[in-house]
Amino acid sequence: MEKRIDYLVNWLKEEVNQSGAKGALVGISGGIDSAVVAYLIKRAFPENSFGVILPINQRVEDQKDAVAVAEDSGIHYVGIELTETFQTAVKAMQEKINDEWNDENDRMVKANFQARLRMSTMYAVAQNYDYLVIGTGNQPETYTGYFTKYGDGGADLQPLLNLSKQEVREMATELGVTDQVINKPPSAELWEGQTDEDELGVSYDTIDAYIRGEKVDPEDEKRIKQLHKGSAHKRSIAPGPDEFKG
Numbered sequence: 001m002e003k004r005i006d007y008l009v010n011w012l013k014e015e016v017n018q019s020g021a022k023g024a025l026v027g028i029s030g031g032i033d034s035a036v037v038a039y040l041i042k043r044a045f046p047e048n049s050f051g052v053i054l055p056i057n058q059r060v061e062d063q064k065d066a067v068a069v070a071e072d073s074g075i076h077y078v079g080i081e082l083t084e085t086f087q088t089a090v091k092a093m094q095e096k097i098n099d100e101w102n103d104e105n106d107r108m109v110k111a112n113f114q115a116r117l118r119m120s121t122m123y124a125v126a127q128n129y130d131y132l133v134i135g136t137g138n139q140p141e142t143y144t145g146y147f148t149k150y151g152d153g154g155a156d157l158q159p160l161l162n163l164s165k166q167e168v169r170e171m172a173t174e175l176g177v178t179d180q181v182i183n184k185p186p187s188a189e190l191w192e193g194q195t196d197e198d199e200l201g202v203s204y205d206t207i208d209a210y211i212r213g214e215k216v217d218p219e220d221e222k223r224i225k226q227l228h229k230g231s232a233h234k235r236s237i238a239p240g241p242d243e244f245k246g
């Protein structure tokens, strides 16, 4: 695992240097994926790595975890409270759209808006320092499309893209991430009580096994295939029409 860490650290250095940027930035949530990325970018850019903690109605416990990750990794970090900004923007939309506000879509609209508000903030802060935005998407999340298009999916580099969730856990242990963060149920924290595996309807270990080519329960396989197919549009750039030849 130490070799794989070195490989990712070197890859980050090469990519950032090639881009002409001066360093790297990550959003730190208090979850394991962003913890691993925080430790990796600190190793790659000891003096030029930056963590942003961006609470939007975030539980105090998770905010504390995020601060602990930032402190423990030794990364330079700031907290930028976005709850009020989020609420103000939602209120403005709701007032205008008014009786056409779709209550059925309400939860997901707000969830994805949170992720995109964070992404916009990360790009603004990163550009201020001439840093790149480093994403935290891992292999099972990417395969199933479990991310917000242009939200947490919007980043310049994705170092964890080929890592299973189990490998993320192993890497976290090797890097010195605390058990508190490693053992927390993965959550997007986009609404109260949300957990990834409840929403996905299948566990990360099962998705990992499926991607490795192992046999999984037929119902789980069906679900994974459905998620993968339905999210293909998130893994490619937006299509345009063929050239007009009229």
Ligand SMILES: Nc1ncnc2c1ncn2[C@@H]1O[C@H](COP(=O)(O)OP(=O)(O)OC[C@H]2O[C@@H]([n+]3cccc(C(=O)O)c3)[C@H](O)[C@@H]2O)[C@@H](O)[C@H]1O
Residues within 6 Å of the ligand: 108, 111, 112, 115, 145, 146, 147, 148, 149, 151, 152, 187, 188, 189, 190, 196, 199, 233, 234
């Ligand atoms: N076929 C198609 N071709 C092109 N575009 C298509 C499309 N179908 C939908 N779209 C577009 O994509 C949008 C839907 O995609 P998207 O906006 O991503 O939204 P959606 O996939 O509906 O939801 C995002 C999922 O990711 C989860 N998430 C989000 C953020 C962070 C995390 C985490 O783990 O931390 C998890 C979240 O809980 C939710 O389950 C539609 O509103 C539409 O604009």
Ligand SMILES: Nc1ncnc2c1ncn2[C@@H]1O[C@H](COP(=O)(O)OP(=O)(O)OP(=O)(O)O)[C@@H](O)[C@H]1O
Residues within 6 Å of the ligand: 026, 027, 028, 029, 030, 031, 032, 033, 034, 035, 052, 053, 054, 055, 056, 058, 118, 136, 152, 185, 186, 187, 188, 189, 196
């Ligand atoms: N409160 C937050 N502050 C800063 N960044 C955040 C916050 N919430 C989410 N993010 C960003 O969105 C990413 C996607 O969240 P996701 O839940 O998939 O990862 P995680 O929280 O790091 O790990 P886990 O999947 O185990 O919960 C995070 O890794 C982080 O970069």
Ligand SMILES: [Mg+2]
Residues within 6 Å of the ligand: 029, 031, 032, 186, 187, 188, 189
């Ligand atoms: Mg999380």
